Amino acid sequence: xxxxxxxxxxPDTTTKVRFTGDNTSFDDxxxxxxxxxxxxxxxxxxxxxxxxGGVDKITVANVGEKxxxxxxxxxxxxxxxxxxRVDVPARDAYFVARQLAEVAKDYDLILAGIEASDYxxxxxxxxxxxxxxxxxxxxxxxxxxxxxxxxxxxxxxGGSQLLSITxxxxxxxxxxxxxxxxxxxxxxxxxxxxxxxxxVAAVDAHEKTSYVNYELPAPKAACKMVDEENAKELITLxxxxxxxx
Amino acid sequence: MSILVYTENWDGKFKKLSFELVSYAAAIxxxxxxxxxxLSVGEVADDELNKLxxxxxxxxxxxEDNRFGSLDNKALSKxxxxxxxxxxxxxxxxxxxxxxxxxxxxxxxxxxAGLVSGAxxxxxxxxxxxxxKKVFTGKAFANVQINADIKVVTLSQNSFELAxxxxxxxIEAFDAAADxxxxxxxxxxxxxxxxxxxxxxxEIVVSGGRGMKSGDNWGGLEELADLLGAGMACSRPVSDEGxxxxxxxxxxxxxxxxxxxxxxxxxxxxxxHLGGVSSSKVIVAINKDPEAPIFEAADYGIVGDVFKVxxxxxxxxxxx
Amino acid sequence: xxxxxxxxxxxxxxxARDYAQRELIxxxxxxxxxxxxxxxxxxxxxxLGFMGMMVDPxxxxxxxxxxxxxxxxxxxxxxxxxxSVIMSINNSLVCFGLDKFGNDEQKKKYLTPLASGxxxxxxxxxxxxxxxxxxxxxxxxxxxxxxxxxxxxxNWISNANSAxxxxxxxxxxxxxxxxxxxxxxIEKNTPGISLGPxxxxxxxxxxxxHSVMFSDVKVxxxxxxxxxxxxxxxxxxxxxxxxxxxxxxALGIASGALERATAYAKERKAFGTELANHQAIAFKLADMxxxxxxxxxxxxxxAWLKDNNxxxxxxxxxAKQYAADMAMEVTTEAVQIHxxxxxxxxxxxxxxxxxxxLTQIYEGTSEIQxxxxxxxxxxx
Numbered sequence: 001x002x003x004x005x006x007x008x009x010x011p012d013t014t015t016k017v018r019f020t021g022d023n024t025s026f027d028d029x030x031x032x033x034x035x036x037x038x039x040x041x042x043x044x045x046x047x048x049x050x051x052x053g054g055v056d057k058i059t060v061a062n063v064g065e066k067x068x069x070x071x072x073x074x075x076x077x078x079x080x081x082x083x084x085r086v087d088v089p090a091r092d093a094y095f096v097a098r099q100l101a102e103v104a105k106d107y108d109l110i111l112a113g114i115e116a117s118d119y120x121x122x123x124x125x126x127x128x129x130x131x132x133x134x135x136x137x138x139x140x141x142x143x144x145x146x147x148x149x150x151x152x153x154x155x156x157x158g159g160s161q162l163l164s165i166t167x168x169x170x171x172x173x174x175x176x177x178x179x180x181x182x183x184x185x186x187x188x189x190x191x192x193x194x195x196x197x198x199x200v201a202a203v204d205a206h207e208k209t210s211y212v213n214y215e216l217p218a219p220k221a222a223c224k225m226v227d228e229e230n231a232k233e234l235i236t237l238x239x240x241x242x243x244x245x
Numbered sequence: 246m247s248i249l250v251y252t253e254n255w256d257g258k259f260k261k262l263s264f265e266l267v268s269y270a271a272a273i274x275x276x277x278x279x280x281x282x283x284l285s286v287g288e289v290a291d292d293e294l295n296k297l298x299x300x301x302x303x304x305x306x307x308x309e310d311n312r313f314g315s316l317d318n319k320a321l322s323k324x325x326x327x328x329x330x331x332x333x334x335x336x337x338x339x340x341x342x343x344x345x346x347x348x349x350x351x352x353x354x355x356x357x358a359g360l361v362s363g364a365x366x367x368x369x370x371x372x373x374x375x376x377x378k379k380v381f382t383g384k385a386f387a388n389v390q391i392n393a394d395i396k397v398v399t400l401s402q403n404s405f406e407l408a409x410x411x412x413x414x415x416i417e418a419f420d421a422a423a424d425x426x427x428x429x430x431x432x433x434x435x436x437x438x439x440x441x442x443x444x445x446x447x448e449i450v451v452s453g454g455r456g457m458k459s460g461d462n463w464g465g466l467e468e469l470a471d472l473l474g475a476g477m478a479c480s481r482p483v484s485d486e487g488x489x490x491x492x493x494x495x496x497x498x499x500x501x502x503x504x505x506x507x508x509x510x511x512x513x514x515x516x517x518h519l520g521g522v523s524s525s526k527v528i529v530a531i532n533k534d535p536e537a538p539i540f541e542a543a544d545y546g547i548v549g550d551v552f553k554v555x556x557x558x559x560x561x562x563x564x565x
Numbered sequence: 566x567x568x569x570x571x572x573x574x575x576x577x578x579x580x581a582r583d584y585a586q587r588e589l590i591x592x593x594x595x596x597x598x599x600x601x602x603x604x605x606x607x608x609x610x611x612x613l614g615f616m617g618m619m620v621d622p623x624x625x626x627x628x629x630x631x632x633x634x635x636x637x638x639x640x641x642x643x644x645x646x647x648x649s650v651i652m653s654i655n656n657s658l659v660c661f662g663l664d665k666f667g668n669d670e671q672k673k674k675y676l677t678p679l680a681s682g683x684x685x686x687x688x689x690x691x692x693x694x695x696x697x698x699x700x701x702x703x704x705x706x707x708x709x710x711x712x713x714x715x716x717x718x719x720n721w722i723s724n725a726n727s728a729x730x731x732x733x734x735x736x737x738x739x740x741x742x743x744x745x746x747x748x749x750x751i752e753k754n755t756p757g758i759s760l761g762p763x764x765x766x767x768x769x770x771x772x773x774x775h776s777v778m779f780s781d782v783k784v785x786x787x788x789x790x791x792x793x794x795x796x797x798x799x800x801x802x803x804x805x806x807x808x809x810x811x812x813x814x815a816l817g818i819a820s821g822a823l824e825r826a827t828a829y830a831k832e833r834k835a836f837g838t839e840l841a842n843h844q845a846i847a848f849k850l851a852d853m854x855x856x857x858x859x860x861x862x863x864x865x866x867x868a869w870l871k872d873n874n875x876x877x878x879x880x881x882x883x884a885k886q887y888a889a890d891m892a893m894e895v896t897t898e899a900v901q902i903h904x905x906x907x908x909x910x911x912x913x914x915x916x917x918x919x920x921x922x923l924t925q926i927y928e929g930t931s932e933i934q935x936x937x938x939x940x941x942x943x944x945x
Contacts, residue, residue, distance in 0.1 A: 013497055013517055017384040037498045070572055077576055093350070093360065114346070117497060119380050119387070122341075122362045122399070126350025129318070135429045136318045138347030141491075155492065156316065157342045157445065158255055159437035163315075166429045172347070175499050176491045183583045186614030186627035189576045208359035212375055212388040217523070223530070223540045228549025231557035234529065237545060239565065244449070244506040244527045245473070536832045 001145065003050070004107040005043045006100065006124060007060045007075055008036035008090075008116040009068040019214045026118075026214070035071050037181070038113025040078075044178035045143065046111055047079045054145050057081045059107070063090045063099045069197065077184035077192040088202035091210075093123035098205035100124070101131040108167045109150065114139065114174040129170035137165060141176030247282045247304070248274045249334035251325055252297060253344055254289050260446065261407070262340055264300045268408040269400050270338045271301025272367055277335065282306060284328045284419070286313050286321065291416055298414035300407065306332075306419035313423075316344065317430040322351035324421035329356055331419075334395065341399040342445060349399045359391035362399040365524075382497045382520035401524075402445060403503045444493065447476030449506045450525070452495060454480035454518075456511015456532060456551055460488030465555040466510060472562045478502065480512045496521035511551045514539025531555075570636070577633045580613060581640035589645040596647065596771035597916055600763065602727055603648045603771055611682020615641075615652055617660050624664065624672050625681035631868035635813040639861070642817025643824065646920040647771040649817065653810035654723050655679060659686030659732055662803040663750070666791050675730055675750055687728035687753075688807075689719040689777060690800055699734070699800060700743040704779060706735035713737070713749065713789070715757075715782040721927070725760055725775035729753050733779075734796050746796035750788040757782035768919030805881050807928050809867045812884035815892035815924035816860045822892075822899035822917045823853045829903055829912075846902055853895045860888035879941045885924075886934035892921035 011017075011031045018027040035043070046058045060075040061084040062068055072083040086099040104110055112125030129136035141160070142153030152163045152171060184192075226234045239245040250270040252263045270281045283302040285294060287309065294305045306328055313321055325348060329337050337352060339345035341363045353360040361376050365386065368376045373390050376398060380387045444450065451470040453463060460483075470477050477493055484494040495502050497520035507525035511532060512518060519542050522528065530543035531554050540546045547554050570578070589606060596603055610616060618634050620626020634656060641649040663676040678684045695701045704717025715735055731751045738745030751758070761776035790799055827850055830841040840846045863884035870877045896918035900907035907914045925931045 011381075013382075013520075015381075017381045019385070070575075073572060074576060074579075094353070097350075097354075117382050120363055120378070120382060121360075122346040123350040123353075123360055126318070126347060127354050127360075130322065130351040130354035133319075136347070136351065137430070138318065139343040155343055156435075157253065157344060158443055159435060160492075161432050161436070162434040164431045164433055175494060180485075180587070183580045183587075183613060184576060185612060186577060186580075186618065186629060187622070189573050189580070190622075190628060192576075193573070208353075208391065208393040209361060210390050210392060212390050214380070215377075215386040215388070217384075217386070220542060221544070223543045223546045226545060226547045228547055228554060231547055231549070231554045232561035234545055234547060235558060235561035235565065238506065238527070238529070242506075242527045242544065245562075245565070536829070538832065 001055050001108045003046045003058045004104055004110045005046050005060045006112040007039045007062045009033050009064055009071040010036045010116050010118045023213045036113050036116045040181035041178045042111035042113055042173045044182045063096045065089055073192045076195045077188040078182050082196040084198050086200050086202055091207040093121040095205050095207040097124050097127035099202055100128050102203050110170045112172050114172050125170050125172035134168045134170050135165055136170040138172040140171045140173045143171050247280050247332045247334050248336045249329050249332055250283050250338040252283045252285050254287055257289050264407050265405050266338055267297050267300035267302050269405040273336055276371055282332045294416050298412045299409050301410050302414045305414050305416045308419045308421055312428050315430040315432050317428045318347050320423055320427035322348050325352050326355035327421050336396045339399045341401045345399045349397050353397040356395045358395035358397045359393035360397045361389050363401050364398045365401050365404040383523045442476040444476040447504050449473045449475035450478050450504045451475045451508045452478035453510045454512030455482045469559050480518050509539050512539055513537045574633045578636040581637040585641050585644040593645045600770040602773050606648055616655050616682030617680025618656055620660050620664050620680035625677040630872045635864045635868045638813035639817035642814045643821030646814055646818050647769040649814050650769055650772050655685045657807040657810035658688040658803055661806050666799055684729035685724055686730045687722055687724040689722050689731050689733040691720045693720050702736040702746050704735040706737045706747055713784045715779040717779050719777045722777050723772050723774050725777050726773045734800050743797040744794050748790040748796040748799045749784050751784055755782055769923050805878055808881040808885035811924055811928045812864045812888040815888035816864055818917050818921045819892040819895040820857050822896045822914055825914055826899040826902040849898050856891045860891050863887055882934040882937040886931045889924040890931055892924055896921040
């Protein structure tokens with residue numbers, strides 16, 4: 001079995017978000033880039049599946065320029081066997097999925113994070129599944145291999161389900177899929193550069209959406225404080241002033 | 246041409262969320278000189294389907310095929326795309342919930358459409374079609390233009406007001422002509438959360454953090470939530486410690502919620518946590534540390550001991 | 566000159582930061598209060614490769630350079646210097662000493678488990694009557710033909726209880742003074758070794774410090790490191806390299822304090838505005854930042870010299886003396902910026918201040934470092 005983990009390169013989650021060019025582009029000056037947190041959990045689960053046996057290879061793939069390679073190498077340091085970088089700046093989710101569809105055909109299981117923490121698209125995994133005509137399950141919080149099938153926990157609106165589904169499968173994973181992202185061991189860090197990182201040329205594709213501009217949320221009014229000894233007052237305020245009770 | 250809205254049901258019933266979606270689709274239809282068709286999959290009684298008309302649906306397609314009960318993403322997307330084609334839909338609207346997030350991307354590819362997920366408002370313009378959504382996990386908004394003929398949108402919860410209209414809808418059976426081979430998902434077990442308000446539906450959310458000190462101290466929060474009909478949530482350290490289930494974790498890597506009222510008890514308000522709750526209409530913070538960043542995000546706050554404040558709040562709610 | 570770190574070095578820095586900020590932070594206050602050894606953390610750090618960072622993978626190490634070690638020590642020490650001292654002793658005293666001066670058999674038998682972190686080691690030099698002055702060793706190692714017989718007491722031994730392998734300095738030929746000293750590899754469970762009570766320390770409380778008594782302890786001949794009488798030179802050369810570890814630890818304690826003080830100054834309001842908007846506080850932060858950067862540069866320079874096999878005596882002494890004294894100043898200022906909050910345990914900076922104090926004392930006091938530095942300045 002071969003597993004592909006989709007890796008998105010995103011700004012560190014503590015980044016203070018700023019825009020430039022009259023709010024038309026994200027200001028990446030001084031930004032530290034990390035593996036998208038959900039993708040990192042997906043990779044961790046892939047490693048666990050491999051350690052449990054039955055997985056021959058874990059590949060990580062990313063669409064982006066050379067500057068995203070440290071992120072892929074971190075994934076290699078964590079334990080992926082090889083990496084693919086489609087050499088083109090990522091545009092929208094459709095464009096990214098089109099590029100990935102070219103390199104993802106031969107995998108039995110594709111793990112994608114439910115969203116990326118930058119554009120919150122919730123899209124690439126599902127789009128890729130459709131392009132490849134693979135089965136897909138979203139909101140996956142657990143997955144294991146069961147012969148030629150997969151046993152999957154998914155969250156539904158109002159509960160959770162335990163499923164059995166045939167591959168090839170795109171599992172779109174969320175919190176719970178693995179406990180914590182793995183910290184790469186030094187041996188892994190040293191080996192990362194020796195593992196294959198294949199750079200693939202982009203295919204011709206057009207994005208279907210474009211970002212016109214950005215807005216920052218309006219600054220919040222000061223917090224109205226209520227005295228600890230008179231906490232009941234809070235309920236009155238919520239009822240009469242804020243009208244949310 | 247029409248606006249198609251996928252209305253999910255829960256044991257044959259719709260929720261407020263379903264009506265929000267129809268209201269939203271109706272507002273779009275008005276601007277585009279179009280009409281709203283709702284697609285309902287599963288067994289829903291006609292009088293329940295008719296409720297969709299009260300929010301602007303003029304046609305309801307009902308697809309009653311038990312095989313779709315497994316929510317097989319591939320089969321369901323195919324059926325929805327078929328309905329969109331049949332109706333000549335220019336816009337397809339989904340909820341930005343688990344199922345909507347699962348289906349919208351597949352449907353958008355099938356229809357060769359452009360997708361915006363997590364829209365927070367009506368399109369600000371229709372030609373070009375520009376719509377606002379949250380980015381950077383609530384830290385900013387983006388105006389996204391869809392450059393495709395067909396548009397697929399998932400709508401964030403609580404971002405559009407219900408708009409009732411007097412209307413009737415024609416109900417039409419829809420046969421998706423699905424092939425058995427399309428269904429590859431077998432549900433072995435379903436665990437429904439019962440007797441509790443679902444976090445994603447909740448208008449009010451009561452949430453606890455590390456300041457609750459231990460997993461044994463949740464009684465007060467649960468009591469308050471019960472009284473308010475609120476959903477329960479927690480911060481990441483709480484679910485990491487195993488004090489509460491990870492399904493209750495709200496924050497950047499957990500659930501993103503947008504209730505009308507969010508109570509944060511003993512939550513310091515790390516930026517990752519705020520990312521998951523900042524869209525709440527009103528945030529209330531109770532924390533003993535006056536410097537806790539949660540107070541920067543809160544509308545109302547109490548600096549004090551959670552365990553002293555909680556009983557007072559419970560009494561006050563009981564007295565309401 | 567090149568001030569850029571390699572991708573690997575940055576990854577190691579990040580790995581250390583992730584471990585510290587995710588794991589060590591969880592129980593650091595409790596371990597400090599109750600003086601509990603961080604057993605679980607040492608095991609985890611060993612699995613990640615932090616316990617034998619600079620040892621060749623052939624002997625179970627990670628094969629990294631000293632620059633990476635400085636970066637890792639800084640990150641771990643920002644959160645928990647009691648853990649980083651365990652790491653430092655194992656890496657830069659025990660593993661380094663064996664790696665550089667041990668013979669192949671000694672390395673196979675002792676270095677491999679130490680570098681992989683399977684076991685940890687301790688370095689036994691100080692004595693009740695010989696701390697900074699290591700030339701006078703009262704512990705004796707009598708040559709009995711096919712073994713040595715050790716008698717005496719060692720003081721202030723970090724890792725004394727948790728270590729499985731000791732490196733012990735003892736006097737074999739008193740008439741030769743320090744040229745008669747030898748260094749031995751001794752397994753802790755050898756008969757005749759006993760421990761004094763756990764020292765109740767001011768800071769670094771979760772590292773275990775004891776005195777160690779040797780009473781007719783038989784040590785096989787093959788466990789002597791180097792030629793007869795090499796012990797003092799061995800100890801000095803190992804300590805020279807070890808100073809880079811403690812200097813980086815002091816650096817981390819200070820930069821951890823600055824991170825906390827900065828965050829606090831941006832949050833806490835006084836006189837209607839954040840503390841950071843008061844120049845008195847902003848300038849303190851600026852001074853702290855400059856001093857920390859100086860210390861960082863001294864540490865990295867010393868590490869670079871060591872990685873390039875150049876003399877490090879003066880560079881490591883400068884790094885250790887400056888970083889330690891700087892850490893004391895910076896942590897004191899961090900407590901000051903926090904006001905009353907700084908004086909209570911929950912805010913961590915008082916602990917960092919207690920930890921900083923030890924960096925001025927152990928592995929050569931600041932005064933000893935100044936002797937080394939001044940001798941170099943004054944040499945003809």
